[in-house]
Amino acid sequence: MKIVFIVFDGLADRPIKELGNKTPLEVADKPNLDKLAKRGINGLLDIISPGKRIGSDVAHLSILGYDPYKYYTGRGPLEASGIGLELNSDDVAFRANFATVSEDFTVIDRRAGRISEGTEELEKAINEIDIGVDFIFKASVAHRGVLVLRGKGLSDKVSDTDPHEVGVKVMEAKPLENTAEAKRTAEIINEFTRKVYEVLNNHRVNVERVRKGKLKANMILLRGAGRTPCFEPFKERYGINGACIAKTAIIKGIARLLGMEVIDSREDFMERGKQVFEALERNDFVLLNIKEPDEAGHDGNYERKIKIIEEADKMIGMFLDYVEENYLVVLSDHTTPVSFRDHTGDEVPILIAGPEVRSDDVTTFSERSVYKGYLNRIRALDLMTYMLNLTNRLEKYGA
C-alpha cells in the first residue's frame, strides 16, 4: 500500500465578504475532492498547535514528522539545500534577495524589480569579493539566492540585514549572543553588504537595467541565518522510500536533507499527477506540494485561488481509483487568507482516503465541512505515524 500526501500550499482561507462569507474552497467547483471527502475521513489539522503561525518550511517539517522545534535551524540552510548546495556542519547559510537600494542604503525594492536575467553575472562579481572568509553566493530563481559562509569560527546567531520592508535602511547585522564568533560573523556580513553595493551598483548588468528603465539589483539582503540541521533520513525513520515533488526551493531543500527523491514539479496540473504516479514506481511515499493557492493568497486574489482549486481538482480525479488500494492524504500546510495576504495560524482541513478508513458523513472538502468529520482534530506531527499505521507498517510498542 502506497501513501500520497497532496499538500495545497496556503489553500485554507477565512470567510470572504465578497464571496458571501464563504472561502474559496467553499465556493469552488471541486467534484473530485468532494468524492474523496465522502469516501474518506475528514477533520481539522493543527500543523503545530492551535493558532501557531508558521512558514511552509516549518509546516512541511511537521507534516513529514520532524518536530520543527527540534529540527528547524532557519531558512538559510534549507534554501541552500534546495538549490543543490552541499553544506558542511560549520557552514552558516542565509537566504538572500537581490534588492534595490538608494545611495544611503534605503531599500527601494526588496526584489530588485523581480529581476529575471543577468543574475549569473552578478553572482560571479559577488563571488570575487574579499571579505576575509570563504563564502559561496549562489543566485537561484529570479531575485532569490543563498549565501553560505564557510569555515570554523562562525556563528548562526546573527540578525538579518533584510529590514522586511521598503523605505527604511538595510539593517546592520548584529550578534545575537555575546560570543566572539557571533560578533565576527556580524562584522563579516556587514562588510559583505558594503562591498556588494560597491561591486554591483555600477555593474554592467545594472547599467543596462537602468538604460531599460528597470530597477538596479545593487544590494543583497540576508535573512534566516542557520546551520544545517542533522536529520535522521526519511528511509531510516520510516522504513520506506519517499519522494517529494515541488517547485519551491525550500521544500525541495527539506526533502533533499531527508534523503528523499527530489523532483521538480511540472507546470501542468495533470502532468503533476503523472509525476506522482511515476514517483510511486520507485517509492512508497510521495508528497506533492502545490504552490499556487499560497501565491493567490499572498496576491489577495480569491478569484485566482478558486480557479486553481478547480484546475487542481481535475488532477485529483486521477486518484479516485488509486484510493481503492492505497492511501491519499489531502491537506493545506497553513492558511493564507486573501484578506491578510500572508500566512496565518488557523487550523486547516485534512482528508484521508483509502481502503480501510472508518469513513464519515462529510460530503465536501472545505475548512468548515470537515470539522464534524471522523478525525475531529489532530496534529501534523502525528500524521506520518497515523499513515504508517493505516498501511500496517508500524512496529508494536509493548506486547
Place this chain on the structure above:
Amino acid sequence: MKIVFIVFDGLADRPIKELGNKTPLEVADKPNLDKLAKRGINGLLDIISPGKRIGSDVAHLSILGYDPYKYYTGRGPLEASGIGLELNSDDVAFRANFATVSEDFTVIDRRAGRISEGTEELEKAINEIDIGVDFIFKASVAHRGVLVLRGKGLSDKVSDTDPHEVGVKVMEAKPLENTAEAKRTAEIINEFTRKVYEVLNNHRVNVERVRKGKLKANMILLRGAGRTPCFEPFKERYGINGACIAKTAIIKGIARLLGMEVIDSREDFMERGKQVFEALERNDFVLLNIKEPDEAGHDGNYERKIKIIEEADKMIGMFLDYVEENYLVVLSDHTTPVSFRDHTGDEVPILIAGPEVRSDDVTTFSERSVYKGYLNRIRALDLMTYMLNLTNRLEKYGA
C-alpha cells in the same frame, strides 16, 4: 460514587467488506451498550497518540494513568508479576514460551503445539539446570512461562532469543549495550538455551508427547527482558482502592505492581459482572478486562467478535441501574482488525455514563457513531483524572 472501567481488549475494528463495510461493533446487536451510549458521553480515544501501535500492556498502563514512556520496561517483569512472582529491583525477567525446535535449533512451533499438561514437570527439570547464576523458571498457562535471573551484575539490555517466526533458528541473545553486565547476561541466556534443550529434548514428558503424536516442548524462547518498573501505588496516586479483574497474566501483573486487588476473571460473562459488583464492595475503582474480542481479532474471526459483543452486552445490562449513582467507562484498549489479525494504532471508541455527564446525541456505541460525540477526541493518559474529576475526588490546582 464508584468508577468502573470495562475494557474490551482489541474490540475496535476496521470496516469489513463481508459485513457491508461495517465493523463487528456496528453490526452486533447490543441494546445495553447502545442505551449507555444514549445516556452517556462518547468520543474517540487515542490510547497513546494518533496512530501509535501498542500492546495491551502499554495500553493498560496508559488507561490507568501511568505514562508508558516512563513506566514500561518490557514485558518480562509484568508477566512475572502476573503469575505472582515477587521481583527484586536487580532481577531481570523474561517472558518465556515452551517451543518445539529441531536438532539444529530451527523453530518448528513457537508454542510447542500449545502444550497444556506436563509443564510443571518440565519446569522442575529446568530449575535444576546450572547456569552459574540464581534463577527461577515458572510455567504458567499452556505454553507460557517466565524466567527471572536473580542477583547483582545482570542487565536487561539483551535481545530476545525468540525469533518471532517459525522455520528460522533460535536467536542468540546479544548485549544491547557495551557493558560487562549486558555481555554476561547474554552469555547466561545463551547457556540457558543450550542446557534447556539438553534437559528437555529426551525428558519423560516429551517422550510421552512424541508417543501420542504431539510436538515436543524441547526449547524455551525468551523475549521482553526487563527490570521491574517502580510504580507509585494506585491507592497513593489516586486516593482510592482499586481492583483489576482479568484473565491475562500481563494485565494482572500490572495491577499487582500497582498494588491493586487482583481477581481472576471467571469464564461466564454474567459471572464477570457479579465479580465487578463484589469487588466494588471493597474498592471504589474496578477495571474489568474482557480478553475475547482481541482473540477473535487475532484469529481473523469477525463472526466470533460479533458473538462476543452480543454475549458481553447482556452483562453490560447489569450496569444500567449502577450508572444512576456511579460512573461506568466502556472502551477498547486498541484496535485488532480481523483483516490484519494483530493490533493496530487506530483510535478507539469510548463512552462514559454516570449521573452528571453532559449527555450527547450519540445513540449507539461503535467506532463511527462516537466521533460526533461530546468528548470529541481525548487521550487515555487523561482518563483517570477525568473520572476522578467527575466523581469529585480531585484536589484543586491553584486557588
